[in-house]
Amino acid sequence: MARTTKKTKESKQSNRRYIIWFWTLFGGGVLVAILIFLLAGWGVFGEMPSFEELENPETNLATEIFSSDGETLGKYYSENRTPIKYEDLPEHLVQALISTEDERFYKHPGIDAKGTTRAAFYLGTKGGGSTITQQLAKQLFTSNVASNNVERLFQKVKEWVISTRLERQYTKEEIITMYFNKYDFVYQAVGIRSASKIYFDKEPRDLKIEESAVLVGMLKNSALYNPMRRPELVLGRRNQVLEQMNRNGFVSEQEMDSLKKLEMNIKFTPQGHDEGLATYFRVYLQNFMNQWIKENPKPDGTEYNIFRDGLKIYTSIDSKMQKYAEDAVTKHIANLQTELNRQNKNNKTAPFRDIDESERENIISVGMKRSVRWKQMKADGKSEEEIRASFEKPAQMEIFSWKGNIDTTMTPRDSILYYKSFLQSGMMSMEPQTGEVKAWVGGINFKHFKYEHVKQGKRQVGSTFKPFVYATAIDQLKFSPCDTMPRSRFTIEAGKHGNMKDWSPANSPPDYSGMLTLKQALANSVNSITARLIDKTGPGPVIDLIGKLGIDTENIPAVPSIALGTPDISLFEMVSAYSTFANQGVYIKPVIVNRIEDKNGTVLYQNVPETRDVLSKEAAYVTINLLEGVTQGGSGTRLRGTWATNNEFYKSAITGYPYDLKNPIAGKTGTTQNQSDGWFMGMVPNLVTGVWVGAEDRAVHFPGIRYGQGATMALPIWGMYMKSVYADPDLNVSTEEFERPQNLSIEINCSNYNSRSNSDNSVPDEIDF
Incomplete structure (x- = not known):
């Protein structure tokens, strides 16, 4: 009996030790976690945004050029981002985002404990744990890619800290708007407005449900799920978004089935500096703006930057008249060029006339010296003999034709003659x-x-x-x-x-x-x-x-x-x-x-x-x-x-x-x-x-x-x-x-x-x- 009592006491003492150790470890873990979060907040693991930065997160905003009839002619940008307000986002776009990226977005304070636990337990195989707010934090303030798991852990902690700060600083609607405005959809489509224009040639408010699903599907990885590169993959991803919208009650099963049968109807409209309406005008306008900027500094004395400051330039150009003008030039010059080429078939000095061979060679030589190739090789210290020799070596290039650009092999010297022939x-x-x-x-x-x-x-x-x-x-x-x-x-x-x-x-x-x-x-x-x-x-x-x-x-x-x-x-x-x-x-x-x-x-x-x-x-x-x-x-x-x-x-x-x-x-x-x-x-x-x-x-x-x-x-x-x-x-x-x-x-x-x-x-x- 005494032996049994002794064993019982030893067992209770042992359990007490385990309990003490458990709570000690748990308490220590909590304290360590709190310390890690505090250290992250103090910037020990890397620079953290200040209150002022959270108030005004730095973004590169494109300067937008408007026609007199309200159309966008083009942009100047380092990142093609034009901000949009929450009220200009269609409801189904927001629904698609929440359904796919963060179902409990309106319920959590920036960190979704349930999603994070699930992601940790299943090692991310059943979805990531990052909330929309965390993704925004990563884009805004922790963009450097971690090189190892330790760095990734510290980066994750920083995202959590920033996420909670963002949730205190902004409304849910503002966070969604910032996220859409920040995300890079590639092909120079930074932000939802640029993406909507580039992939569907329309403003976000005009997107259809199935179009919104395509863009939201790209948020997983816009380079991988890109309709210009892998349309079949994107179609499948779009349908997954529609299924998520159905699961969350935003579309009925019948609607989902109908939408999944639709084609994507991508209308790719690049917004590069070489594309779109009034390209030559935009270059002249840029010179105008450069001069205006020099003469009109900001109140603090610094200069405006047309590539980052999000200016809005309202021009006199009418988009319809500009298009009619470009169409008329294209139609007539293409026909006229065909006739000129026909008349040059038997011209020994083609494309030139009324000149001798020495004058022809002089024109070619001047063309060489004005070329980017000549200037670059000159800057690299190459001799004139080496530079001229390079113009005789065939190279692969894309050349202009009225029937579309042509990939061909041609010497740079011959390309000069080719381009000289155009009206x-x-x-x-x-x-x-x-x-x-x-x-x-x-x-x-x-x-x-x-x-x-x-x-x-x-x-x-x-x-x-x-x-x-x-x-x-x-x-x-x-x-x-x-x-x-x-x-x-x-x-x-x-x-x-x-x-x-x-x-x-x-x-x-x-x-x-x-x-x-x-x-x-x-x-x-x-x-x-x-x-x-x-x-x-x-x-x-x-x-x-x-x-x-x-x-x-x-x-x-x-x-x-x-x-x-x-x-x-x-x-x-x-x-x-x-x-x-x-x-x-x-x-x-x-x-x-x-x-x-x-x-x-x-x-x-x-x-x-x-x-x-x-x-x-x-x-x-x-x-x-x-x-x-x-x-x-x-x-x-x-x-x-x-x-x-x-x-x-x-x-x-x-x-x-x-x-x-x-x-x-x-x-x-x-x-x-x-x-x-x-x-x-x-x-x-x-x-x-x-x-x-x-x-x-x-x-x-x-x-x-x-x-x-x-x-x-x-x-x-x-x-x-x-x-x-x-x-x-x-x-x-x-x-x-x-x-x-x-x-x-x-x-x-x-x-x-x-x-x-x-x-x-x-x-x-x-x-x-």
């Missing part, structure tokens, strides 16, 4: 009353051709310069469109107006007979009559006028030959100058930015129009009347349906005829020597549009005037563009007459003028030098 185009459209630029096409493909042909490029303008001579004569000498002059040869002797030798321009076609009204002379681009006019005004007043019209005159000599368009002028300058005629003689500086806001919506910049009076209303209107003659009885007549329908050539795919435009149009074609440049400037009362077409090198051109004149190279783009613009009633582009000023003292009705008026309105076959 380029510039196009700009502007409201003359406001100065707002509505469309800007700087080239045919920004990815492959970076040079911009609206503002950066300057080319000879040909006969589109002549209206400036006529306007000077009207303004100074009160000429009427009905005044007549002889078409005969005219010579300005050496020394009279600063010209070094006698100047006697030839007409094309070579017709020097009879008398013409000024309206007929401008319509048919008669060089000898333009020479007579600049002889009367002198070149100086013409240069003074174009300077007031916004054209840089620094390198334009005061000689009579400028009358035929020898100066190099940008399309940007030409459109703004012509707009003055349509704006009743008032020049308005072109506007590309209406407003700039910071990420909070505070207005940082508001455009104030810059204007100046240049011409009287009368002189501007009479010039417009002269330019209307170009589309009534000159090279612009091909914009009218009847004339074009009767001409088989102008009904071809090259020109896109007929346009059948009936409304008043003022305009002017232009062609430079050897058909190197083709121009058309066209105006209706509330829209002025200019088009230039040519190749990078002037030695690349059509051999003859039939295809090489401005009426064939450039005018069709204007016609196709305006046809699309007029078909869109939302744009409200005018079909009315140009406004006539009251008390017009210059007679424009030639039937009321005098017998000197000449009624010959025939259209020559070849015109416009």
